[in-house]
Amino acid sequence: MGMVPNGLLPNASAGVTRRLDPERWAVVEGRTAELIARIQPNEHSEGRRLAVYHYVQRLIMNCLSCQVFTFGSVPLKTYLPDGDIDVTAFGNSEELKEIWANLVRDALEREEKSENAEFHVKEVQYIQAEVKIIKCIVENIVVDISFNQVGGLCTLCFLEEIDNLISRNHLFKRSIILIKAWCFYESRILGAHHGLISTYALEMLVLYIFHVFNNSFTGPLENFSATLIGRNFV
Template identity: 95%
Template sequence: MGMVPNGLLPSASAGMTRRLDPERWAVAEDRTAELIACIQPNVYSEGRRLAVYHYVQRLIMNCLSCQVFTFGSVPLKTYLPDGDIDVTAFSNSEELKEIWANLVRDALEREEKDENAEFHVKEVQYIQAEVKIIKCLVENIVVDISFNQVGGLCTLCFLEEIDNLISQNHLFKRSIILIKAWCFYESRILGAHHGLISTYALETLVLYIFHIFNNSFTGPLEVLYRFLEFFSNFDWEKFCLSLWGPVPISSLPDMTAIPPRMDSGELLLNKSFLDTCSSAYGVVPHTQENQGQPFVSKHFNVIDPLRTNNNLGRSVSKVFLLLFGDFLWQYSFAVTVAV
């Protein structure tokens, strides 16, 4: 019998974590590796994105007294062919905090009108959302520019540490690429601005699968299968998902979790490791508006491993959640039949 996770629906099959035929899955993993090789970052895409980033970096630093870094899937090397570039500018200036967006937008719009500009810039937008963003296309690559988003860099460091821990030729990153591709191209469930799952929420869900199965996978396809199988049976109406284990929504604001597994099997990440990462990478600026605020439950609740008051699932709409479980179950069944 496989391991027995907590937080599942009462109707979940007791055998949902059954052992898989190693020979059949080895063949399927070989084919999956060929697919991943077609969509993962390569020398050309790396060079192209690096050139665009350096161009945007110079542009921002010419109009702001600041430092500029990239974060997210580009430095993590988990972006898809259609993936964007996340850039953030850092400054201690209170004045720049108020005017940076207008200055950067003006600079980009000047480049858009300049026929001799180094790169082709178009569709410059100023999005005044929870996090203010300047969005544009540079050489047809989407670039999102923000200000003082230290959380993005902390998340990058955390995920890099996880990938180093899991190892196996970057199995964690390869699994993220495969599952992101499935979510974006096949099921169309990735995209916080459309009421769907954010990338960081998805990465946390993938990490949870590694955590409860203790990194015991043949390859990325098995991670995808376990992802579909587990989350189609998770009880989202009763629990928040956290790396410490499911947290009953009824007990909030108490964040005490029940163990991730009912059995005595070992988890990938121990409490000491999680606490250390939260302490090292959970730093937020003293100006952060939601600092000290309690976790607010929504329709789809995923607790940030680094800041427990941050709900990574807050973007997900109720309509999406109603379809989510059935959708994942159908695909997990299809994978089982195919293999």
């Protein structure tokens, strides 16, 4: 399409650009749009995740004096059908920072054992990594619960601003969904918990490609192709 990249290493641009047949490419982009429509968030998945989030939010706020928010791909609306829900609790108490994990884990384990629980909870785990996380499965959706993760909310706001800036019917978000789907379902390289590439790293790579090609893409597939080729020059 005559794209002129910037920000690449010297002599690298020739290896990532070539002219494409506009008509044939438009057909392929149309097929890609159909694929994205099948895997992107829809009314059913949105309602299901919102119900699970509100359920977890109530559980946490019943045992902690705090506020609870979701961040990551769910509020950004770039999650895959198998995507998890990231939840973080905020509190000012220093004591709360030390005891929150045990209190939340105990509350979830009670729900797991209860026959009258509103939702089916299972596989409650306390992961004591650099960022402590309570991981569980609620109605077959993985939920990760953390504490005071301001960075997660800042990243969400930043990516929303980028999507608004690029605009074009949420081209940035649609590009993320397509590339995430390929990385997760086809190449199996997505998943920070397994030592693979993180979603945030992937989002930054997509953003970098938008910058390199001056936001000149006709659709998500063109961005996807440039990302696969351009990552060799990052």
